Amino acid sequence: MVMSMSRSCGALSILLATAALLLAFPGYGIAGSWKLEFDWRDQPSLTYSENGKLIFLLGCGHAFALHVKYPGTPKTSGSASVEIRNGRARMTLRGEFEEPSGDDQTTFIQWDLGFARQDADLYGRRWDRVRSRLLDLIAKADPLTIASGQQHYDIPHIDVSGWRRPIEKCGRV
Numbered sequence: 314m315v316m317s318m319s320r321s322c323g324a325l326s327i328l329l330a331t332a333a334l335l336l337a338f339p340g341y342g343i344a345g346s347w348k349l350e351f352d353w354r355d356q357p358s359l360t361y362s363e364n365g366k367l368i369f370l371l372g373c374g375h376a377f378a379l380h381v382k383y384p385g386t387p388k389t390s391g392s393a394s395v396e397i398r399n400g401r402a403r404m405t406l407r408g409e410f411e412e413p414s415g416d417d418q419t420t421f422i423q424w425d426l427g428f429a430r431q432d433a434d435l436y437g438r439r440w441d442r443v444r445s446r447l448l449d450l451i452a453k454a455d456p457l458t459i460a461s462g463q464q465h466y467d468i469p470h471i472d473v474s475g476w477r478r479p480i481e482k483c484g485r486v
Contacts, residue, residue, distance in 0.1 A: 345469065349476045357479035361468050366418040369459070369468055371451070373483030377426060377444070379406065380419035385464035387420035395421050395461050397447070399454035404447060436484035448477055 345363035352358070358372030370380040381395060388410045396405050408423030426443045428435040451457060456467035 347469075347471050347473045347476075349473045349479065351479070357476075357483075359471070359473070359476050359480060361471075368418055369457075370419060371480060373480070376424045376430075377483045379408070379423045379426075379447075380411070380417075381421050381459050382418045382466070383410065383420040384459050384461050384466050393421050393461070395459055397450060398458045398460065399450050399456075400458075401453065402446075402450050404450055440484070444481070444483075448480065452477060 345361055345368065348360050348362070350358050350360065352374065354374070356372065356374045358370055360367060360372075361369040367380075368382045370378070372378055381397075383393065383395065387393070389412050391410050392407070393410045394405055394407045396403055398404075406423050407427055408421055410420055411422045413420050425435055426440060426447065428440055428443075434440055451471065454468075455470035457470075458465050458467050
């Protein structure tokens with residue numbers, strides 16, 4: 314009985330030590346990472362990758378683009394929608410399927426927050442409100458859930474400082 318309690322205490326000590334290490338060094342418990350990068354034109358992109366595969370991309374260039382790995386079985390083309398939520402708020406985004414390429418696992422894409430290129434509101438006040446709502450939702454997420462129907466997956470909180478300001482400048486060239 315004493316030996317059994319000793320083993321239990323030893324196992325508990327190992328478990329608590331592992332938990333403490335994961336709390337002290339959270340990157341070790343997560344296979345993914347967030348990055349803020351800029352292309353040669355100084356256009357920003359915020360990405361989340363897991364095991365070398367791109368899962369989430371929010372960026373701008375000629376357009377404001379959101380690419381995410383579709384939760385469930387994706388098609389290679391056609392209309393699609395995903396819900397992004399953070400536990401308190403949610404947004405449904407309508408876009409389309411795209412074929413993944415290389416290490417890119419994103420299979421859902423939405424351009425310009427769903428606004429048409431010819432829409433006078435593109436990059437206007439209404440667009441700014443939608444963009445701000447999306448960025449607020451993403452910023453406050455811990456975790457960020459990407460869902461479609463009953464299928465979903467979670468992405469950890471963004472741990473990149475200063476990511477929001479460059480993304481907010483999209484469309485302000």
